[in-house]
Amino acid sequence: MDEFRTSVLTQQTGFLLLGIFGVLWIALGIYWGRKAKDTEGFMLAGRNVGLALGAATAMATWVTSNTIMLAPKFALQMGIWGMLAYATASFGLFLFAPMASRIRRLLPKGYTSGDFIRLRYGRVAWGLFLLISFFYSMAWLVSMAMAGGILLNALSGMRYEYGMTVILFVCVLYTLFGGLYAVIGTDFIQSLIILAGVVLVGVVVITRVDLGEIHATLAAKQPGLIQVFMPVALLSFFNNMFFGFGEIFHNNVWWSRAFAMREGVPQKAFLLSGLFWFPIPIAAGFIGLCAAPLGINVPDADMVGPLVASKVLGTAGAVVVFIVVFCSLASSIDSLLAATSDLIAQDVYRKMLNPWAEEAQMRRMATRIIVGLGVVTWLICLPRISDLLSVLFFAGPLVGSAIWPVIAGIYWRRANPAGAVAAMVLGSTVGLIAYFQIGWYTASLVGATVSMVVVGLTTLLWPREFDWKKLNEAEAAS
């Protein structure tokens, strides 16, 4: 059913914008791809990324289409608390900052987060960790590709299938050509565009509405959104925070950046990126709260952000929103494609199947995996199975359960490998039970809590001494 009879842009404009940015990004991918001479260049940009690019890529990657579309949805569903809940995802970047410098010291020649888990806890934990990571990466990819299709449908009336397909296709292509060099290079440009666009939309929206009027309208029509005790919002506050912790602490998207940055850079880069990221969901969430006060009907909560921005700013605003969301989509999809293909190529192909794989084979395998991930994502997205939140937050208990095995593995010499496995299994299981029995907005919190208790108890009761030097695989092999 076509619920939208009020798109601001024409389909032709939508296709034109997609075409321009698609060609531009692919060209940039080809240009930067020339720097990648070997596997390390393709996967880790030569381990030489500086502070400006490091901070920009971390910020841009974390500004996903979910930030632009889910933050307003959170605010629309859960009010002020919902907006703040979404912003707590920046805390993951803040906490990963010191962890990143530790990771660089422990694994100077590391490639993936899987490397760490394998060396620290052994193969059982490694296999389980890879399953969790792969599941989450696919959930993230799917949610973003869906968001792209939904956005273009809302803004221009373009069919969901077409928009989703084109965005995925463009991201796969330029990641294929350029690897992490292209990912980081385009991230820098995208981070500037995103910041400028969000500030612009936020400033214009706030000049069109009166804060008193917003409060009065919300009090009359949506009183729950401004209540201090808004149950679902309070439940989701820490849940969203731990979901963010789990996403960042475990996923190779962030570990690969830590490995790609120059010595001494990761801590500052992640701190800066968190600072720049924090106000973005607050600005985006505020836009969601303005829908009712501005008299804008929202047929689908997934689309409240782009809908309000385009209605307030007209055609020009719709173009700005399109560009900002394209950049946020591209900056995250490319990172996921690159990091997930690294994880599969290094951890599965090289470490499990073909330990003697040469450079050329690794490069070919990485590119095949990128294409494969794109195709699988496209097939899952095509039927538009569910709304964005439930797709993404289903992975919440799984990544929440990985928080404490990672932290304890990095800092506690006596963390127990069996405890790490038990933490991920029990945390995921109990978290999923909470997901179905109470709601998605409790699952990550429950998963992280169970994981913390299991890791803490097993370390206390059955400590296992570990030699940190084993993490330096190159040194251990020599």
Added chain:
Amino acid sequence: MRFDDREPVNTREGHATLSWTVADREDEDWRFEIQQSFDEGFDNAEIRNPGGDRAMFVSGLPDGTNLFRIRAVGAGGATGDWSEPLRVVVDYHGRWLVLTLFGVGCLVFVATVVTVLAGHRRHVSGKEAG
């Protein structure tokens, strides 16, 4: 003129998506008017205007049974009959569950931050060498 949902909509989160269908002359340029109330007589009803859209997301609803009804408005301003009311029943999670999980969240958050910062201090000081 009717909502697509016939049965009451139950929600623990205080939000729902209302969608509707025009029984005949579907392709005409209809606009719609929705009333929201707590009582069957729709006294002191809150008016909502979804324009020409065929769905509306409502959120921040108060606890209890919220009633919605809809009618079509033609191009010339002529209005159709009100639909049968749709019940959206909001039953928020209990206070104890909310406060307990919020408290647990605080504890786990503090434990996580302390562990990372304490570990970082030992790392920087060289006491937990890598």
